Every structure is written in C-alpha cells, then in structure tokens.
Amino acid sequence: MNKPIGIEVSLAAAEAVSLANVDVVAAYPITPQTHVVEHLAELVAEGALKAQYVAVESEHSAMSACVGASAAGSRTFTATASQGLALMHEILYLPSSMRLPIVMVVANRALSAPINIWADHSDIMPQRDTGWVQLFAENGQEVFDLTLMSFKVAEDHKVLLPVMVNMDGFTLSHVIEPVSMLNKEEVDSFLPPMDPFRMLDPENPRSIGGFATQNAYTEVKMAQEDAMGKAAKVFEAVADEYNQKFGREYKAVETYRTEDAEVILVTMGSAGETARTAVDEMRETGVKVGQVSIRMWRPFPLDQFRQAVSGAKVVAVLDRALSPGSQGGPVGMEVRSAFFGFNNAPVIRDFVAGLGGRELNRKVFKEMTSRALDQNQGDEAYTFLDARLK
Structure with missing residues (x-):
C-alpha cells in the first residue's frame, strides 16, 4: 500500500479521474468545485492525461457535452456545485434514462439566495429523483476511492447509470488531508477499459433517447428503476473487490x-x-x-x-x-x-x-x-x- 501523501481533496478527486483514464472531461468552473476541473485541465495540457477537455460556457452545456460524449462510447467526467448543479438539473434526467455511465463530483454548497458559497446539502437534495446513483464521502480518502469505484459501478452492464460523488464544499474540497493514492498499475488491475454497451456510430446510425409515446415511457422508467436496484448490489461487489485489493472497506x-x-x-x-x-x-x-x-x-x-x-x-x-x-x-x-x-x-x-x-x-x-x-x-x-x- 502506498504511503499517504498530503494533498488537497479536490486535487485527489482529479487524480482519481486521471488514473481512471477518462476520455472526455466537460466542465465549467464554480466555487468550490473549480480546483477539480482546473487540475484536470492542467493534466491534459501537460500531456499527463490523454483526454479531450471541453471548456463549455455553462454547466447546462457541460452536462449536455457529457451526454454526447458518453453516448459515443467515451468514459466521461464532470464536476460542479450549487447553482451550477441547479443549472444542470434539466439535463440530469437524460443520462439516467438513456443509461449513460457518466461520473460527476459535486462539491456540495448552499443554494442562493442570499448568495452563500459554503457547504450544506441544499444543492444535492433537489437532485434526489434525477435517477443518478448518489454517494457521500466523509473525508479525502473516501473522495479518492469512491470516485474510482464509481466508474466501475456506473459502467457495469447490469447498471449503466450515472453516479454522483458528493463532498462537502470547503470542509473537504479545499482542505489538505493524508490520502493513500494508487498508482496506474493498481488502478488498471481494478478498473478495466471502457466497454460501451451501445454507442452512437456514424457507420451504424441509431437513435438514443428519442421520442416515446405512452405505451413505452413507463417501461423505460421501470427499466431504470430495476437498474437502480442492481446498482446497490453492484456497489457492494465493487466495494468488496476494492477492499480485497487495497485494504479499504466501504459499505452503503x-x-x-x-x-x-x-x-x-x-x-x-x-x-x-x-x-x-x-x-x-x-x-x-x-x-x-x-x-x-x-x-x-x-x-x-x-x-x-x-x-x-x-x-x-x-x-x-x-x-x-x-x-x-x-x-x-x-x-x-x-x-x-x-x-x-x-x-x-x-x-x-x-x-x-x-x-x-x-x-x-x-x-x-x-x-x-x-x-x-x-x-x-x-x-x-x-x-x-x-x-x-x-
């Protein structure tokens, strides 16, 4: 096991995303999430992460870009907080219903008004029913570990649902904590390459998330609910594997x-x-x-x-x-x-x-x-x- 290092928790989250070998990051900066995607932008610019970084004009656009990237078969990530998460709200229902395994870190922060940049859970609670798997971390180590685990849970073909990892803004996002990082070989032994269940392909045109009449909509929602039930079991299995490999135990x-x-x-x-x-x-x-x-x-x-x-x-x-x-x-x-x-x-x-x-x-x-x-x-x-x- 690697020796813990002192690292800002936001940077630890970004390092986990980089180790997961993501293909696309689409994000817009907002306090207190900015350091996550800022560090990912640095890693891409330096060539340490071979990914496409999409700098968008809003959080609404960020999630829209993630939907397109994931539908094309890319391992996809974003992060946001507070009003940015609220602006995403309209689009959050799409990846869960379209069964797109996007992973997102949310640095939980109060919603306005009045304007407040500090932590509470008022931003995440309106997202309860968007169909995302939602996890909460207590410390920096959990942020790092749960982010890695989330890709494996989301991409499991029994699940195929997006996952949010919640960390309290500033209380976690901006503090330096000891975190036992994993190296690339260790992560590769745990997280296999992206294996899309289906994907958009110009050579094989198809539609995802198209119009559904009354005789189909309920079936889509029931399939989504069934996947949610399976997500709980898959999380347990993924957590068990993570514990066996790296000695850190997690339960729901x-x-x-x-x-x-x-x-x-x-x-x-x-x-x-x-x-x-x-x-x-x-x-x-x-x-x-x-x-x-x-x-x-x-x-x-x-x-x-x-x-x-x-x-x-x-x-x-x-x-x-x-x-x-x-x-x-x-x-x-x-x-x-x-x-x-x-x-x-x-x-x-x-x-x-x-x-x-x-x-x-x-x-x-x-x-x-x-x-x-x-x-x-x-x-x-x-x-x-x-x-x-x-």
Whole structure:
C-alpha cells in the first residue's frame, strides 16, 4: 500500500479521474468545485492525461457535452456545485434514462439566495429523483476511492447509470488531508477499459433517447428503476473487490458504537467524523449513543439502514437542507418512511443544522442527543439547531 501523501481533496478527486483514464472531461468552473476541473485541465495540457477537455460556457452545456460524449462510447467526467448543479438539473434526467455511465463530483454548497458559497446539502437534495446513483464521502480518502469505484459501478452492464460523488464544499474540497493514492498499475488491475454497451456510430446510425409515446415511457422508467436496484448490489461487489485489493472497506451504511445504543445519530458527509468524536465523549459520561453514516443516498439502502439502527429507542437525524413546507429535511423524511407502519419503530427526531456552512461541532451533536432523549420535547417534526448554543 502506498504511503499517504498530503494533498488537497479536490486535487485527489482529479487524480482519481486521471488514473481512471477518462476520455472526455466537460466542465465549467464554480466555487468550490473549480480546483477539480482546473487540475484536470492542467493534466491534459501537460500531456499527463490523454483526454479531450471541453471548456463549455455553462454547466447546462457541460452536462449536455457529457451526454454526447458518453453516448459515443467515451468514459466521461464532470464536476460542479450549487447553482451550477441547479443549472444542470434539466439535463440530469437524460443520462439516467438513456443509461449513460457518466461520473460527476459535486462539491456540495448552499443554494442562493442570499448568495452563500459554503457547504450544506441544499444543492444535492433537489437532485434526489434525477435517477443518478448518489454517494457521500466523509473525508479525502473516501473522495479518492469512491470516485474510482464509481466508474466501475456506473459502467457495469447490469447498471449503466450515472453516479454522483458528493463532498462537502470547503470542509473537504479545499482542505489538505493524508490520502493513500494508487498508482496506474493498481488502478488498471481494478478498473478495466471502457466497454460501451451501445454507442452512437456514424457507420451504424441509431437513435438514443428519442421520442416515446405512452405505451413505452413507463417501461423505460421501470427499466431504470430495476437498474437502480442492481446498482446497490453492484456497489457492494465493487466495494468488496476494492477492499480485497487495497485494504479499504466501504459499505452503503456505516455504523459506530451502535450495539447497545439507545439513541443513534444519523449523518451524511463530513459531519460524520465530528459526530463520532462527540459519541466518544458522551460515552465517557455514560450516555448510550451511537452513530450511523449513510454513504449511499440513492438508491437508498433500506434494509441495511433498518438493520443499522435496530434496537435504538431514538434515531436523531442531521439534515443539512430544509424542505420548506414539509416540516423537516429530506433525510429525516426518508428515515421516517423507512419505518412507516412498523411495530416498535424507533422515535425519529429530525434536526436541521449546518445550513450555509454554519459550524457543526461536537456541541451540536451533544444537543441533538440530549433533545432526542428528552421525553418532554413533544412531537415536533423537526428542530433547528445552531453551533452557537450556550
């Protein structure tokens, strides 16, 4: 195993893409994602990466170019954030329905207005239903590894779906962390060359994603949903292979000190590491608390999640996005639906915090735990929490 090196996480993501030997990168710069595609542009310009770099005029155009490149049989990558991801929204439905295995890194950032460039999950949550496989990384090592793994998951002929790798903006994207990189030979032993299932070819004209009447549209959507179910199993197999080759284990749902926990904190993204530190401190005072990280957001790992929190009296969910008018956040709603109709289901308490990059510290997670265990909290759907708690 290679010795870890200190590297900015955005550059580690770009290095993973380069090691994957992509054919096409189409991207537009936006904070805090810019360093990913900026480094890829440097690698292409220097000749270190033999790829076509397409500098487009917008994120809408970036995803459109990726759709065309992938349909032509190219291993394709892009990256974006926040308003750029929102501008892509119209096109995001195309590669998932057309079964094009594009990989994209999203440096999660708050949506305007007011203008805010710091991390939360408000940009990714409107993309829940676009049909992309969606993964969340907690640290730089996970960003590097999940990016490599995503190409193999996306391109598997049982899946053929695009994949997003989410990393918190600035909190991860701009920090320098120790990352164990792989060399080209190691990556080649894990990730085979691109093997297009079908492709556009001037010598054999065909249409992809054409007009569909009522008697065909539903079938396309059901095939897409079936592929989503298969993606969960393929991710598990790819993760197992990655662990066997490189000694790093990944699961759709990760647990920490949950065996006897009365309350379990649920997180996605970089906040998980802070939550685990808070868990350790609370355990020293006798509080039976554990933590669960959701790594795979889509397809949602329903069975694994239920198993991960089984036995807990209360599940306290951290939402870094608010779904206005729905009485809570998207993750809290997902967790509630996971236990709808269950006998002896845990109490689900949803906490909205960390919006617009507001600090998520150990104090927040201790307050979440305290309120989750407080029988006098009532039945409110969700609670806003603030790192400035006294």
